[in-house]
Amino acid sequence: MITTDRMAAVDANAAALGVPRKQLMESSGNAVAREVRAVAEPGAAVALVCGRGNNGGDALVAARFLDEYDVAVHLLGRPESIRTDIARENWAALANADVPTEAVTDSRDFDPAGPDGDAPDVIVDAMLGSGVSGGLREPERTAAAAVNAVDATVIAVDVPSGVDADTGEPTGDSGSTTVRADRVVTFHDEKPGLAALDADVAVADIGIPAAAERYTGPGDILGLDRDPESHKGDNGEVLVVGGGPYTGAPTLSALAALRAGADLVRVACPESVAGAVQGFSPNLIVRALPGDRVGPAHVERVASLAAGADAVVLGPGLGDGDGTREFVGEFLTEYGGRAVVDADALRVVPEVDTDAELVCTPHQGELVGMGGETAADPDERAELVRGFAADLGHTLLVKGAVDVVADGDDVRLNRTGNPGMTVGGTGDVLAGTVGALAAVTDPFRAAAVGAYVVGRAGDAAADANGAGLVATDLPDRLPEATRDE
Numbered sequence: 001m002i003t004t005d006r007m008a009a010v011d012a013n014a015a016a017l018g019v020p021r022k023q024l025m026e027s028s029g030n031a032v033a034r035e036v037r038a039v040a041e042p043g044a045a046v047a048l049v050c051g052r053g054n055n056g057g058d059a060l061v062a063a064r065f066l067d068e069y070d071v072a073v074h075l076l077g078r079p080e081s082i083r084t085d086i087a088r089e090n091w092a093a094l095a096n097a098d099v100p101t102e103a104v105t106d107s108r109d110f111d112p113a114g115p116d117g118d119a120p121d122v123i124v125d126a127m128l129g130s131g132v133s134g135g136l137r138e139p140e141r142t143a144a145a146a147v148n149a150v151d152a153t154v155i156a157v158d159v160p161s162g163v164d165a166d167t168g169e170p171t172g173d174s175g176s177t178t179v180r181a182d183r184v185v186t187f188h189d190e191k192p193g194l195a196a197l198d199a200d201v202a203v204a205d206i207g208i209p210a211a212a213e214r215y216t217g218p219g220d221i222l223g224l225d226r227d228p229e230s231h232k233g234d235n236g237e238v239l240v241v242g243g244g245p246y247t248g249a250p251t252l253s254a255l256a257a258l259r260a261g262a263d264l265v266r267v268a269c270p271e272s273v274a275g276a277v278q279g280f281s282p283n284l285i286v287r288a289l290p291g292d293r294v295g296p297a298h299v300e301r302v303a304s305l306a307a308g309a310d311a312v313v314l315g316p317g318l319g320d321g322d323g324t325r326e327f328v329g330e331f332l333t334e335y336g337g338r339a340v341v342d343a344d345a346l347r348v349v350p351e352v353d354t355d356a357e358l359v360c361t362p363h364q365g366e367l368v369g370m371g372g373e374t375a376a377d378p379d380e381r382a383e384l385v386r387g388f389a390a391d392l393g394h395t396l397l398v399k400g401a402v403d404v405v406a407d408g409d410d411v412r413l414n415r416t417g418n419p420g421m422t423v424g425g426t427g428d429v430l431a432g433t434v435g436a437l438a439a440v441t442d443p444f445r446a447a448a449v450g451a452y453v454v455g456r457a458g459d460a461a462a463d464a465n466g467a468g469l470v471a472t473d474l475p476d477r478l479p480e481a482t483r484d485e
């Protein structure tokens with residue numbers, strides 16, 4: 001099962017892995033042709049109704065494969081309005097292969113029966129797929145009604161036009177037109193909303209490599225960019241709780257959170273280091289806690305600060321004194337929001353019963369310290385991490401040459417980054433980055449994207465500084481690493 005957003009990410013990851021979209025479209029078109037052959041004998045009349053996007057492109061390919069049928073292609077719009085060059089190439093190929101085609105510019109002219117007036121045996125609905133937004137507009141709306149009015153077997157490409165593949169509901173309001181399909185041939189994996197439809201659903205493998213789903217890639221960032229209408233605070237407020245024996249760690253986390261997109265970052269730290277932390281950057285808002293270590297006396301104060309944040313980053317530079325461990329346990333017991341837990345705070349997590357949604361970011365040693373297991377083989381390690389995440393009831397991001405991100409259901413691997421990143425402080429940068437992302441997306445995705453972009457920032461830093469990279473090289477490189485390619 002895959003959602004349309006995740007499908008778009010996997011599609012982009014496949015492209016980044018070098019799988020040409022044209023190849024995917026050829027495979028999709030071939031799958032559509034197979035569906036036609038499954039329902040109609042050679043010589044049957046097949047009308048392919050194509051939109052201007054890649055959904056239409058799939059059917060333009062299919063038309064080429066169906067030469068033993070009486071094929072007619074109806075493009076809804078002018079050929080020059082076809083959106084992508086791969087779909088345009090397929091249109092041109094059809095015209096050269098003397099397949100009857102017509103470009104419908106006025107929806108009132110559209111008749112799936114075509115010029116000879118005989119109703120087709122099969123109609124392929126390739127008007128709109130995952131690129132649909134809102135209820136059907138013209139000419140697709142009139143065309144959908146015309147398709148529904150014909151007594152033919154309707155095969156929908158990817159999803160029936162006008163249907164939201166995630167919900168099975170119309171993409172417009174409940175009364176809006178959708179194509180009623182007898183069969184749906186969807187690509188790569190089942191979509192959540194298709195089961196609700198009164199149609200047979202076939203899932204076609206179109207050659208998307210498993211790595212496009214298993215490993216993070218540029219597609220995982222899609223959709224995280226800011227809403228241009230957003231204003232201060234919408235893009236996340238993060239509270240970093242750390243410092244004590246160390247001052248650099250909470251600062252690195254806080255700077256990373258800002259560079260990863262958080263609007264406001266506050267740092268709750270012992271007053272003994274507050275001056276040093278504030279001194280690192282005027283961008284930070286420091287909330288000093290009495291004394292030189294974070295302890296149980298600070299739980300109420302930190303809990304009230306956390307209530308005003310979208311995500312907490314707990315642990316950088318806290319140290320592992322008894323009082324600090326007690327603080328972490330009591331704070332997490334009380335806190336019910338989202339938190340990234342790192343460094344010395346990690347070992348408390350297995351003992352604490354919390355309503356919070358946690359992302360724990362241990363390295364392999366810290367994972368074992370929490371009671372988890374690791375293995376040399378990446379797939380075995382991934383399965384062990386997934387099982388431990390299920391036991392913990394939280395998301396794990398286990399750092400390594402290949403980072404393993406897992407919650408009880410899903411596992412994703414990240415292979416950006418380089419050995420230069422073993423330098424101290426990069427874990428603090430990662431924790432802050434995941435904190436900023438957890439403020440705007442779900443914990444699993446925050447961990448996967450966080451691992452990916454910090455690794456890319458580390459790779460950019462290594463390009464510039466070789467193995468001499470230091471953690472402070474990373475935050476400023478996060479914006480570039482987080483940009484949609």
Ligand SMILES: NC(=O)C1=CN([C@@H]2O[C@H](COP(=O)(O)OP(=O)(O)OC[C@H]3O[C@@H](n4cnc5c(N)ncnc54)[C@H](O)[C@@H]3O)[C@@H](O)[C@H]2O)[C@H](O)CC1
Pocket residue numbers: 007008011024025028051052053054055056057058083127128129130131132133134135136137138140157158159187206208
């Ligand atoms: N995901 C994959 O790996 C593959 C997907 N394929 C096929 O590509 C479509 C998605 O193609 P896309 O071009 O993104 O969008 P659509 O073709 O679905 O539609 C875009 C097209 O439609 C117009 N439009 C959008 N909303 C409406 C509306 N409400 N009313 C009218 N018109 C609308 C929009 O302006 C565009 O012009 C996917 O479904 C698969 O079939 C690849 O070919 C194979 C790999």
Ligand SMILES: [K+]
Pocket residue numbers: 055125126127128129156157158159160161
């Ligand atoms: K369709």
